[in-house]
Amino acid sequence: MKNIIIAIDGPAGSGKTTTARELAKRLGYVYIDTGAMYRAVTLAWLREKTELRDDVICSLMNRISINLQLVEGNQRTFMNSEDVSEAIRLPEVTKFVSPVSAIGCVREKLVDIQRQLGKSGGVVLDGRDIGTVVFPHAELKIFLIASIEARANRRTKELVQSGVNTSETELKELILARDKFDSSRENSPLRKADDAIQIDTSTITIEEQTEIVFRMAIEKIGK
Numbered sequence: 001m002k003n004i005i006i007a008i009d010g011p012a013g014s015g016k017t018t019t020a021r022e023l024a025k026r027l028g029y030v031y032i033d034t035g036a037m038y039r040a041v042t043l044a045w046l047r048e049k050t051e052l053r054d055d056v057i058c059s060l061m062n063r064i065s066i067n068l069q070l071v072e073g074n075q076r077t078f079m080n081s082e083d084v085s086e087a088i089r090l091p092e093v094t095k096f097v098s099p100v101s102a103i104g105c106v107r108e109k110l111v112d113i114q115r116q117l118g119k120s121g122g123v124v125l126d127g128r129d130i131g132t133v134v135f136p137h138a139e140l141k142i143f144l145i146a147s148i149e150a151r152a153n154r155r156t157k158e159l160v161q162s163g164v165n166t167s168e169t170e171l172k173e174l175i176l177a178r179d180k181f182d183s184s185r186e187n188s189p190l191r192k193a194d195d196a197i198q199i200d201t202s203t204i205t206i207e208e209q210t211e212i213v214f215r216m217a218i219e220k221i222g223k
Contacts, residue, residue: 003029003122004221005137007130008213010144011182011190012094012175013151015201015209019144020126021075022210027124027217032117033068034127034134036077037110038101039088040066044079045100046092058105066110068117089158091166094174098181107187128182131193140220141196142213148172150202 006023010016017033024031041057044064050056067078076085087093100106114134118125125134131141146154152172159166182190192198197216201209 002221003120004139004217005118005121005135006124006140006142006213006217007135007138007193007196008124008126008142008144009128009131009190009192009196010126010142011128011146011151011179013155014144014146015154015206016126016142016144018206019201019210019213020124022206023213023217024124026210026214027221028122030117030123031075032114032123032125033075033077034110034114034125034130035097036068036075036085036088037066037113038106039093039097040064040077040079040084041106041110042093042097042100043084043088046096052096052099054103054105057100057103061105061109066113086162089162090164091159091171091174094178098178098185102181102185102187104187111188128190129188131196132191133188136193140217141193142216143192143196143198144209145198145200145202147202148176151175 008016008020017035021031041061045057045060048060064080069076069078076083077088078084111134114125117123118135131138152168152175155171156166156168199209199212
């Protein structure tokens, strides 16, 4: 059977990362967490404590390396050989990842890496512009949506499991602000590809939404 490219896009908290990861496991595909790459760049900038300007970020991009590696069966994010998988999920990183990821040099470099990783197929990628920019010819495109209540609740649970206590109300405000920024930015805005299949995950479990996409993928692979 042909190895296809599966693009899963959607706003924060819609369940795309968990769905993409579980789908890749079921298919025996490689999972590529593109959002983790942008978060790693944001973390690097936060640590430098410099101004958020294009020239500053572009200079930083020349001094850091971002890699995704499988460690004991789980994908981990490395920045300059440091495992930052947990650090990139902190609220402070979430707060600034949208403006950092909107900068042209950041998207250009990371999109190139993503295309190289996925060009041979047999991959599942999740993000905000996979089906529209990174792989516009992906064989299967999914766009996940969910209510703000469901999304904030999921993010709160994820952070608590990581040992970070946060307010669900604050997360709602953060997510809504990020939605507005991601959808209105000039460079690769968040939007549903014309040929993407939209799935509302507000009232279904991760297992259920993964099963839905898995069936679609099997059908597409079979063709």
